[in-house]
Amino acid sequence: MIQFHDEKEFEKITAEDLPTGTFEYCTFLQCDFRNGDLSGRIFVDCTFIECDLSNAKILECSFQTTRFDGCKLMGLRFETCKSMMFSLHLENTRLELCTFTGMNLRNLSANSCELYDVDFSGADLKGASLSGCDLRRSVFVGCNLGGTDFRNTENLVLNPEENTLTGAYFSKDGLEGLLTRYQLKIQD
Structure with missing residues (x-):
C-alpha cells in the first residue's frame, strides 16, 4: 500500500x-x-x-x-x-556534477544558483530561467534554449551553432561566452 x-x-x-x-x-x-x-x-x-x-x-x-x-x-x-x-x-542552491540529459526543462527556474559541471545535453530549456546563476563548466549541446533567460549569469559558455537560441535573453556581459569557440580577443 x-x-x-x-x-x-x-x-x-x-x-x-x-x-x-x-x-x-x-x-x-x-x-x-x-x-x-x-x-x-x-x-x-x-x-x-x-x-x-x-x-x-x-x-x-x-x-x-x-x-x-x-x-x-x-x-x-x-x-x-x-x-x-x-x-x-531552485533558489540559492548548488548543483554540481548533475545531469539533465535529454529532459524537458521548460519549467526550470534557477535563480542565484551555482550550477557547476551540470550537463544539459539535449535538454529542452525553452523559456527556462537561469537568471543570476554561475554556470561554470556547464554543458549545453543540442539544447533548445529559445527564450531562456541567461541574464546576469556568470561563466556561461555555449556554442550558438550547436543550440537553438531564438529569443534567448542575455546581459551584455554574458555575450562573450557565446564567442569562446572563435577564440576572439574582446576588450572594453
Whole structure:
C-alpha cells in the first residue's frame, strides 16, 4: 500500500528515516539525504530548505513543482526521474556534477544558483530561467534554449551553432561566452 504524506514537515532526518510514498505540500528542513536512496518517491509541491541530496539515488523519483532553497545537490542524475510533470524551482542552491540529459526543462527556474559541471545535453530549456546563476563548466549541446533567460549569469559558455537560441535573453556581459569557440580577443 502506498503511503500518502500531506502537509507534513520533516526536519533534520536522513534518507533512512524518510518513509516511502507520495509527499504533497511537505517541507523538508535541513535534511541529510547524502548517499541515500530516495528512489520511487513522489514529491508534489514540496519544499526542500537547506537540505543535502548529494549522491542520492533518485531512480523513478517524481519532482513535480518542487522547490529547493539553499540546498546542495551533487552527482544527481535527474534523467533517471519520472519525466511527467517534472518541474524544479531552485533558489540559492548548488548543483554540481548533475545531469539533465535529454529532459524537458521548460519549467526550470534557477535563480542565484551555482550550477557547476551540470550537463544539459539535449535538454529542452525553452523559456527556462537561469537568471543570476554561475554556470561554470556547464554543458549545453543540442539544447533548445529559445527564450531562456541567461541574464546576469556568470561563466556561461555555449556554442550558438550547436543550440537553438531564438529569443534567448542575455546581459551584455554574458555575450562573450557565446564567442569562446572563435577564440576572439574582446576588450572594453
